[in-house]
Amino acid sequence: MAFTHLHLHTEYSLLDGANRIHELPGRLKELGMNACAITDHGSMYGVLAFYRTMKEEGIHPLIGCEVYVAQRSHKDKDGTLDREPHHLILLAENNEGYENLVKLVSAGHVDGFYYRPRIDKALLAQYAQGLIALSACLSGEVPRLILAGERQQAVEVALEHRRIFGENNYFLEIQGNGLEDQALVNAELIKISHETGIPLVATNDCHYLLREDAFAHEVLLCMQTGKTINSPDRMKMGTDTLYVRSPQEMEELFANVPEALANTERIAARCQVEIKTGEISLPHFETEPDETAEEMLSRLCAEGLEKRLLQRETGIARQAYLERLDYELSVINSMGYTD
Ligand SMILES: [Zn+2]
Numbered sequence: 621m622a623f624t625h626l627h628l629h630t631e632y633s634l635l636d637g638a639n640r641i642h643e644l645p646g647r648l649k650e651l652g653m654n655a656c657a658i659t660d661h662g663s664m665y666g667v668l669a670f671y672r673t674m675k676e677e678g679i680h681p682l683i684g685c686e687v688y689v690a691q692r693s694h695k696d697k698d699g700t701l702d703r704e705p706h707h708l709i710l711l712a713e714n715n716e717g718y719e720n721l722v723k724l725v726s727a728g729h730v731d732g733f734y735y736r737p738r739i740d741k742a743l744l745a746q747y748a749q750g751l752i753a754l755s756a757c758l759s760g761e762v763p764r765l766i767l768a769g770e771r772q773q774a775v776e777v778a779l780e781h782r783r784i785f786g787e788n789n790y791f792l793e794i795q796g797n798g799l800e801d802q803a804l805v806n807a808e809l810i811k812i813s814h815e816t817g818i819p820l821v822a823t824n825d826c827h828y829l830l831r832e833d834a835f836a837h838e839v840l841l842c843m844q845t846g847k848t849i850n851s852p853d854r855m856k857m858g859t860d861t862l863y864v865r866s867p868q869e870m871e872e873l874f875a876n877v878p879e880a881l882a883n884t885e886r887i888a889a890r891c892q893v894e895i896k897t898g899e900i901s902l903p904h905f906e907t908e909p910d911e912t913a914e915e916m917l918s919r920l921c922a923e924g925l926e927k928r929l930l931q932r933e934t935g936i937a938r939q940a941y942l943e944r945l946d947y948e949l950s951v952i953n954s955m956g957y958t959d
C-alpha cells in the first residue's frame with residue numbers, strides 16, 4: 621500500500637519546521653513516495669519554492685497550510701480569550717481552492733493577526749470552495765474537545781466542519797506520534813468516524829526529515845520561544861517521531877485502519893493545482909462599460925494636466941506638456957500597464 625504525507629512543515633514554519641525543501645525530494649524518493657504536501661504554520665511563504673522543487677524532481681506537490689482558526693471572530697484580540705487558536709489543515713484541491721487559500725492566509729495576516737495569523741469559521745465558510753480540510757494535530761478543535769472530555773461537542777464540531785467544506789472534503793486526522801493523548805484522540809476519532817461517516821486520514825505532522833533530527837528541532841523550538849535546552853519549562857514536542865516516516869512505518873502504525881492510509885492516496889490524486897510561473901500577472905481595473913481603461917486613464921491625466929497648467933500663470937510650453945503626456949500614455953498602454 622502506498623502513502624502520502626499530507627501534513628508537513630518546511631523551514632518556512634519559521635523556527636518550528638526543520639525540513640529543508642531541497643532535501644525533501646531525495647528522501648521521499650528513497651522511501652518510495654511520489655507525492656507530498658506542504659502545510660506550514662499560518663503561512664505560504666514556502667509554496668513556490670516547494671512547488672518548483674517538487675515539479676523539477678518529478679514529485680507531485682500538494683499545496684496547503686496549517687491555519688490558525690480563532691475561537692471567536694478573527695478580529696477579536698482579547699488577552700485571555702483569543703490566545704489559543706485551533707489548528708486546521710487545508711489542502712487546495714484545484715486552482716480555485718489555491719486562490720481561496722491565498723485569500724484566507726492573507727486575511728489571517730492582515731486582519732486576524734494576534735500572536736499568530738488567524739482566520740475564523742465565517743471566513744472558512746466564505747472561501748471553502750476547492751479546499752479539503754483535515755482536523756489537524758492535538759491543537760485542532762476536535763482533538764482539543766476530545767481531550768477536554770467534551771465528546772458530544774467534538775462530534776458537533778466535526779459535523780460543522782463537514783457542513784463548511786462539504787461531503788468528502790473534511791477528514792478526521794489520526795497521527796502516530798506515540799503520545800498518550802494522541803492514542804486517546806485517535807481511538808475517539810475512529811469511533812466518531814464510524815458514527816458520522818466522516819472519513820479518516822493518517823498523517824505524521826512531519827517537522828523534520830530524519831528521526832535523528834529531533835534534537836536539532838528541539839533546539840530550534842528553544843530559539844523560537846526564547847529558552848535554552850536546559851530550561852525546565854521549555855516547550856517540548858514529547859516525541860522524536862515527527863520525521864518523514866516511510867510508507868511501511870505508517871502501514872504498521874495504522875494496520876487497523878487501512879482506509880486512513882488509502883485516503884492519503886485518494887486526496888493526493890484529487891489535489892491538482894497548477895501554479896503558473898514565469899508569467900507577469902497584472903491586476904484588472906473595472907471601468908464603466910462606455911469607457912476602456914486606456915480612455916479613462918487618458919481622460920483623468922488630461923483633466924489633471926489642465927488643472928496644473930491653469931495654476932501656472934504665464935506662457936509655459938503648453939504644447940510640449942501635451943505631447944509629453946501623449947508619449948507617456950502611449951508607453952504605458954503599449955506595455956500593458958494601464959490597469
Ligand atoms: Zn498543529
Ligand SMILES: [Zn+2]
Binds near residue numbers: 627629686757
Ligand atoms: Zn502541524
